[in-house]
Amino acid sequence: MDKTxxxxxxxxxxxxxxxxxxxxxxxxxxxxxxxxxxxPTLAISLNKNNYTLEVIQKTQQYSLSVxxxxxxxxxxxxxxFYSSRDTDKYSDYGFTxxxxxxxxxxxxxxxxxxEAIKFVDCGTHVIVIxxxxxxxxxxxxxxxxxxxxxxxxxxxxxxxxxxxxEEPKAQEGTKQKFRCNLCGYEAEFEGDIPDDFKCPIxxxxxxxxxxxx
Numbered sequence: 001m002d003k004t005x006x007x008x009x010x011x012x013x014x015x016x017x018x019x020x021x022x023x024x025x026x027x028x029x030x031x032x033x034x035x036x037x038x039x040p041t042l043a044i045s046l047n048k049n050n051y052t053l054e055v056i057q058k059t060q061q062y063s064l065s066v067x068x069x070x071x072x073x074x075x076x077x078x079x080x081f082y083s084s085r086d087t088d089k090y091s092d093y094g095f096t097x098x099x100x101x102x103x104x105x106x107x108x109x110x111x112x113x114x115e116a117i118k119f120v121d122c123g124t125h126v127i128v129i130x131x132x133x134x135x136x137x138x139x140x141x142x143x144x145x146x147x148x149x150x151x152x153x154x155x156x157x158x159x160x161x162x163x164x165x166e167e168p169k170a171q172e173g174t175k176q177k178f179r180c181n182l183c184g185y186e187a188e189f190e191g192d193i194p195d196d197f198k199c200p201i202x203x204x205x206x207x208x209x210x211x212x213x
Contacts, residue, residue, distance in 0.1 A: 077202030
């Protein structure tokens with residue numbers, strides 16, 4: 001079986017948000033599609049390890065922010081590579097509340113407010129089916145998963161349904177390649193990585209990078 005055939009499927013990037021009492025939680029997902037037209041019903045997929053899923057199962061309410069190509073890439077790192085169990089993911093950006101759900105501040109293509117009506121167990125992941133309660137138009141071009149990998153050079157978190165472990169690649173030429181141990185972002189430098197360098201995806205410092213041999 002050649003699983004690389006799955007790479008031709010199209011995906012986007014979305015910030016899912018919900019309220020754990022008075023505390024906003026959230027995560028990045030790459031799977032969302034509209035199921036029906038009337039009433040507008042959508043399906044998203046979340047890993048069972050995601051704390052955001054636990055909160056949605058309790059509250060039945062969640063928001064969906066469609067990531068744009070001009071969305072601050074650090075939002076992807078913050079919401080994709082940390083856990084809401086022990087991290088306030090909204091602290092650097094702030095949020096507004098809509099119908100009891102959090103919307104992280106920033107540039108997005110659009111915002112959706114949904115009510116969960118069904119949960120489908122799919123092994124490692126759960127499909128959440130929700131009915132649309134409100135929609136807010138945004139601006140920009142939706143960021144596809146291909147754009148995220150090709151242009152931003154980001155990697156899939158281990159909780160993502162598209163995660164594939166990669167083998168280190170040999171470095172050619174005079175530049176040295178470094179890989180972020182947290183999110184997988186790769187950067188090249190002549191000589192050692194600068195002391196003040198931070199990962200543009202997850203904001204990790206130099207100590208979180210390893211040489212790619």
